[in-house]
């Protein structure tokens with residue numbers, strides 16, 4: 001079977017958080033690479049994509065680079081690394097950038113605007129690689145060997161979660177910038193149904209990468225900001241019967257020690273509920289083979 005590997009290049013939410021207290025889990029914002037053989041799939045282009053780009057440049061030197069970049073939404077922490085993605089400046093390379101229409105304008109226009117003259121010295125159009133913008137909706141489609149599925153999340157503005165299903169029944173779900181519906185609006189019939197839709201979307205995934213930004217205490221102050229408590233993610237992973245759960249989009253103030261403690265508590269919760277789920281906190285530059 002073709003090897004399938006996932007590597008975290010940026011695990012932080014909201015804003016980069018470099019420093020002594022975040023050395024282990026990393027300070028870069030959202031970027032995850034999925035490699036299926038030689039095919040490269042990238043979730044989000046937060047600051048982590050800069051180091052991914054440098055790593056890609058070292059692979060098979062002289063060979064053209066290809067890849068699919070899936071953007072959930074255009075909040076800063078999911079796009080701000082793209083201007084520093086070196087492979088996009090090399091003429092023979094080609095990248096397809098997938099996302100959905102946002103509020104008031106096309107995804108392509110919004111994405112390009114972050115590199116407008118008032119924000120950055122080089123425009124997207126000056127990047128010499130072939131960049132193709134693929135405007136999508138929630139219908140499944142194919143990208144190389146993967147079937148791509150999407151679902152809207154509960155987040156201010158418009159945001160998509162992605163699921164990639166590969167031959168051999170292996171699957172990765174990238175669900176970040178999402179707030180549990182029932183936690184947000186109360187356990188109404190509608191909210192519970194919406195949460196079940198998310199659960200079904202994640203069903204039996206080999207790896208669920210999930211927004212886990214807040215503790216219970218933080219959530220009370222930030223309800224409605226579009227992020228989940230890490231305990232909601234553990235609950236979702238158990239209910240959806242995923243094999244592995246990566247707690248992701250870490251709050252910028254969360255130290256390595258605090259994330260270590262969350263991982264221990266998350267495993268204890270799963271054990272008490274009789275779940276065999278492998279739960280961990282996503283760690284920059286670490287990977288998972290599926």
Ligand SMILES: [Zn+2]
Pocket residue numbers: 013014030075077078177249
């Ligand atoms: Zn975010």
Ligand SMILES: [Zn+2]
Pocket residue numbers: 073075155177226
């Ligand atoms: Zn966001």
